[in-house]
Amino acid sequence: MAYRSGFVALVGRPNVGKSTLLNALLGRKIAITAKKPQTTRNRIVGVLHRPEAQVVLVDTPGIHRPRHKLGQQMNKTARLSAKDADIIWHIVDISRPPNDEDRWVARFCEPLQVPLWLVMNKADLVERVRDHWLPYQALASYDNQFVISAARETGLEALVNAALNAMPEGDPYYPEDMVTDQSEDFYIAEVIREQVLEMTREEVPYSIAVAVEERTPRRPDLIYVRATVFVERDGQKAILIGEGGRMLKEIGRRARTELEAYFGKKVFLDLWVKTRERWRDQDAWLRRLGYSEPER
Numbered sequence: 001m002a003y004r005s006g007f008v009a010l011v012g013r014p015n016v017g018k019s020t021l022l023n024a025l026l027g028r029k030i031a032i033t034a035k036k037p038q039t040t041r042n043r044i045v046g047v048l049h050r051p052e053a054q055v056v057l058v059d060t061p062g063i064h065r066p067r068h069k070l071g072q073q074m075n076k077t078a079r080l081s082a083k084d085a086d087i088i089w090h091i092v093d094i095s096r097p098p099n100d101e102d103r104w105v106a107r108f109c110e111p112l113q114v115p116l117w118l119v120m121n122k123a124d125l126v127e128r129v130r131d132h133w134l135p136y137q138a139l140a141s142y143d144n145q146f147v148i149s150a151a152r153e154t155g156l157e158a159l160v161n162a163a164l165n166a167m168p169e170g171d172p173y174y175p176e177d178m179v180t181d182q183s184e185d186f187y188i189a190e191v192i193r194e195q196v197l198e199m200t201r202e203e204v205p206y207s208i209a210v211a212v213e214e215r216t217p218r219r220p221d222l223i224y225v226r227a228t229v230f231v232e233r234d235g236q237k238a239i240l241i242g243e244g245g246r247m248l249k250e251i252g253r254r255a256r257t258e259l260e261a262y263f264g265k266k267v268f269l270d271l272w273v274k275t276r277e278r279w280r281d282q283d284a285w286l287r288r289l290g291y292s293e294p295e296r
Contacts, residue, residue, distance in 0.1 A: 004053040006086035006167035011078055011109060013101035014038050014062030016093045017121045021150035022046050022059045025160065030180045030187075031059050032194035036205050038062055039197060041070070041291060043077050045181045047174045053164045054172040058085065063105045070280040073291050079108070087115045087166055090140070094132045094147065095125035098139060106139035115166070118142040119159065124149040185212040186290070188259060192227055192271070195254045196240065199247065204239055207232040209279065209289045223263060226270040230279055230289070237273050248273065 010018040019031035019040055026046045032039060044059040058081045061074035082088050088109050092102055109116050120136060123129050129147055137145065144162060148155035174181070189210040197205045214226040231237050241248045248271055256269045279285040286292045 001052055002169045003171065004164065004167035005056070005170045005172050007056045007058055007084065007173075008087045008089055008163055009058045009060060009078075009082040009085035009114075010089050010091055011060050011063060011082050011105060012091035013099070013105055014064055016062070016091045017150045018059050018062070018091050019044070021091065021119075021121065021148070021156075022057055024150045024153050025057060025156060026179060028179065030182065032190045032197075034194055034197040034205075036197050038064065038071075038074070038206060039194075041074055042186075043081050047179055047181075048160065049172075049176055050164060053167055054174065055160070055163050055167060056173055063108055064101060065104070068280040069283065069286060070291055073286055082109060082114065083112050085114055086168060087117060087163060088112065089117050089119045090142070091119045091121055092136050093122050094120040094129065094136065095122045097132075098135050102136070103139060110140050115143045116140060117162075118145040120145070120147045121150055123147045123155065124152045185215060187262070188212050188215065188225060189227065191258050191262075192229065192251070192255045192269075195251045196229065198254075199251055200239065204231070204236050207236055207280070208240070209291075211289060218268065220265075222266045222268060224268045224270070225259070226272070228272045228274055230274055230276045230285075232275070232277055232279060234275050237275050240273050 010022060012018055019033045022031050023029045025048055030046050031044045040059055040061050046057040048055040048057060060078035060081045063075055063078050066072045066075055090105060090109055118136060120133055126132050146155060146159045148159060189212050192210045196208050209230045210227055212225065212227045216224045218224045229240060231240060252269050252271045256267050259267045276285060
């Protein structure tokens with residue numbers, strides 16, 4: 001039997017469970033998840049290995065109507081990832097009726113001339129799935145459709161098997177021991193940002209970015225990490241630091257706990273907060289923070 005390999009792009013509006021699905025399929029966490037929209041800002045690759053095939057899963061930012069250059073870059077990242085894929089999974093939240101963003105995603109995908117599959121997630125939140133799926137099926141001319149729950153990990157085997165069989169013949173793109181191509185610094189920054197998302201409200205979560213400035217082994221059992229959280233206004237900085245520094249300390253404690261589990265050793269996390277006005281609309285800062293996609 002010939003070996004098969006290819007790319008699947010996970011696209012959808014914000015908060016439909018794309019990153020939760022990616023983590024569930026890989027059996028480990030490589031993408032942060034949060035209840036707030038636009039948690040994913042970058043293209044995140046996860047590699048699913050089978051003896052006969054390899055599926056490269058590409059998690060993309062939620063497609064939305066952008067309000068700044070960061071949002072434009074996020075949509076561009078999703079578009080390029082979808083255009084280059086062998087299959088597009090349009091992930092939707094079946095527990096809610098389609099909205100304008102769902103319709104926009106469907107219109108975004110159809111002209112790409114890539115096989116489009118409808119993946120109806122969050123089936124565990126509804127009693128009668130059939131009552132909910134017809135409006136989603138009408139959004140586009142889908143080549144295949146699946147009902148799943150990424151949180152409960154139901155329906156995933158059929159989805160994966162179908163994707164494996166649909167991959168073109170070819171050699172693997174990644175070595176068999178590789179699960180993701182993201183760097184350790186990227187993962188550290190994302191874990192810190194995830195804790196900010198969980199602990200702050202209103203505009204603060206969407207205005208922050210995290211840069212790892214230093215990562216140095218201090219002892220065989222200790223890593224020193226210095227990271228900066230950028231915000232757009234001094235008022236956001238004050239919220240993030242909190243009275244007596246308590247908010248920032250708690251964010252650091254939670255992030256450190258997760259990072260120590262990831263690295264298997266102690267982590268000294270040195271967190272700083274700086275204001276950089278309107279960084280989401282500045283090309284140079286988007287490039288510095290890793291949010292800029294190359295032109296194609």
